Amino acid sequence: MADAKPSASGAAEGSLAEEFAVPSQVEELRGRMAEFAERHGVAGRRVVLITSGGTKVPLESRTVRFLDNFSSGRRGASSAEYFLDAGYAVIFLHRHRSLYPYTRLYSGINLLDALTAEPECARVVVDQSALPNIAAVLTRYQAVKAAGLLLPVEFSTLSDYLHLLKAAAQALSGIGSKAMFYLAAAVSDFYIPASEMPEHKIQSSNGPLQISMKMVPKMLSPLVRDWAPQAFIISFKLETDCSILLERARRALATYRHQAVVANVLDTRRGYVVVVTRHEQHELQLSDEDARHNVEIEERIVSNLAAAHHDFMLQG
Amino acid sequence: MADAKPSASGAAEGSLAEEFAVPSQVEELRGRMAEFAERHGVAGRRVVLITSGGTKVPLESRTVRFLDNFSSGRRGASSAEYFLDAGYAVIFLHRHRSLYPYTRLYSGINLLDALTAEPECARVVVDQSALPNIAAVLTRYQAVKAAGLLLPVEFSTLSDYLHLLKAAAQALSGIGSKAMFYLAAAVSDFYIPASEMPEHKIQSSNGPLQISMKMVPKMLSPLVRDWAPQAFIISFKLETDCSILLERARRALATYRHQAVVANVLDTRRGYVVVVTRHEQHELQLSDEDARHNVEIEERIVSNLAAAHHDFMLQG
Secondary structure (H helix, E strand, O other), X not given: OOOOOHHHHHHHHHOHHHHOOOOOOHHHHHHHHHHHHHHHHHOOOOEEEEEEOEOEEEOOOOOOEEEEEOOOOHHXXXXXXXXXXXXXXXXXXXXXXXXXXXXXXXXXXOHHHHEEEEHXXXXXXXXXXXXXXXXXXXXXXXXXXXXXXXXXXXXXXHHHHHXXXXXHHHHHHHHHHHEEEEEOOEOOOEEOOHHHOOOOXXXXXXOOEEEEEEEOOOOHHHHHHHHOOOOEEEEEEEEOOHHHHHHHHHHHHHHHOOOEEEEEEHHHOOOEEEEEOOOOEEEEEOOHHHHHOOOOHHHHHHHHHHHHHHHHHHHO | OXXXXXXXXXXXXXXXXHHOOOOOOHHHHHHHHHHHHHHHHHOOOOEEEEEEOEOEEEOOOOOOEEEEEOOOOHHHHHHHHHHHHOOOEEEEEEEOOOOOOOHHHHOOOOHXXXXXXXHHHOEEEEOOOOOOOHHHHHHHHHHHHHOOOEEEEEEOEHHHHHHHHHHHHXXXXXXXXXXXXXXXXXXXXXXXXXXXXXXOOOOHHHOOEEEEEEEOOOOHHHHHHHHOOOOEEEEEEEEOOHHHHXXXXXXXXXXXXXXXXXXXXXXXXXXXXXXXXXXXXXXXXXXXXXXXXXXXXXXXXXXXXXXXXHHHHHHO
């Protein structure tokens, strides 16, 4: 997220429903998120909203083609696990079919390559060498589920995402500074307004394609100022050019006045990030030894932010 | 695929490697496909190349954003199963992480919701009510795999797809009319040439986005004329507007002179298609009773085309 003036975002907020189709289930989901936040808030638990995965931006209203952002959802899904380990309850607002906590560990594996039929016992069993550590992961997943600590909410399009983020902010407003927003989703900066979109599939016989896209309103501004003024809010900044990264992170922080930016470069994002706050910056880096022990950078990010959130709550 | 003149495609063929980055493994994959085709051809088996899923078109060379086509790969993956049932060997050229034969039946299910740990036996077993019919599907999958009847090849970008399609055509040239091309992938009609692509992530601070895309050369033309002149070639035409569908299918057939177009409309594609050949058209439609028995339209499409391929081989 970057450089729009807060005033522009304020204007955009009012017109959200005009420019972006409202997903049909938004009321029900807002209710479920509010109930989740209240239940855990009452129990003294902190709640993090994690956004994860890329957004889909349709080019046609009966959509065949769309613009997308590179994101497997790996960072959001693994971070969810570390937040759960740190005692948070997690609302996981993620792109449909992006990586999911725990299950992500087996995402590259064909399920049918990992099973063995035992017809004599009418049983199908898991080949545990094909799904490493599966018994322990399954136990942890089931414990999280049984305790009601993870609420998954799905989006596909940019419109879904924007409306659900606003609904989540409203749902979390009741728990004040106990709420963290961890905005790891790769949200499109550009879109085509419904009014300018062709209904039918664009015909290639019409010749080369010219696409004009408007800028997506920066939701971080109304989120920080109006929707969740008491919450602890983290945005992410991914660049491919490391020379502009920190300057852009600082600029975002100055513009939106939220609590931290996790800055990272596409090529090195799994081993190095900088957590930039108003007065400090923390470099988090995995060593060769960490890599040998399969330590993930998200463990460090979550540990850093959970501590900062703790301090923030004491001040608030 | 649509309306470019064959001459334009002929020109494009020569410049394929100039405009579209060659995937690193193309030589190795061509060799594996050729070995596969030869082995099955010698055994008297027909071989179908199925393309499946959408293509990714990068907007930046270090890609954060890309244009994509709507396609889960469902049609390609289910068709592969019916071709295997009909005695074909299958090269499955599919988009990375799109639906896969057999496994597709469980794609909407979280693996961890379908497993039960039995710590006392150090075993993890499948809950067969969560994965319907899993024992039978697993048995079939393993039989196909053991017989070496399914060769998966993956692509992500449009460039990967174009080079691998050409490599597949070369690999299948040795078996003549025993080869079928079943081009179900949703291939982009537009792309940005490498020479016109920005290296780094497009900055939203530069304002609204204008994208100019060139037309992708129609590979169907060199495929039919030069790369696989003896093969039985099927293209697909998906439209959202049913009023132009059949005319476009007929025009494609007249332009490229291949054997059939499977024409379908986005909203009804799972229950109705028209197989258009030079002198006929066959409407294939699922009845309410078919739907009750979970019959899939791909079973009808494959049955129709396998019979037509048989006739084609007798004539050839």
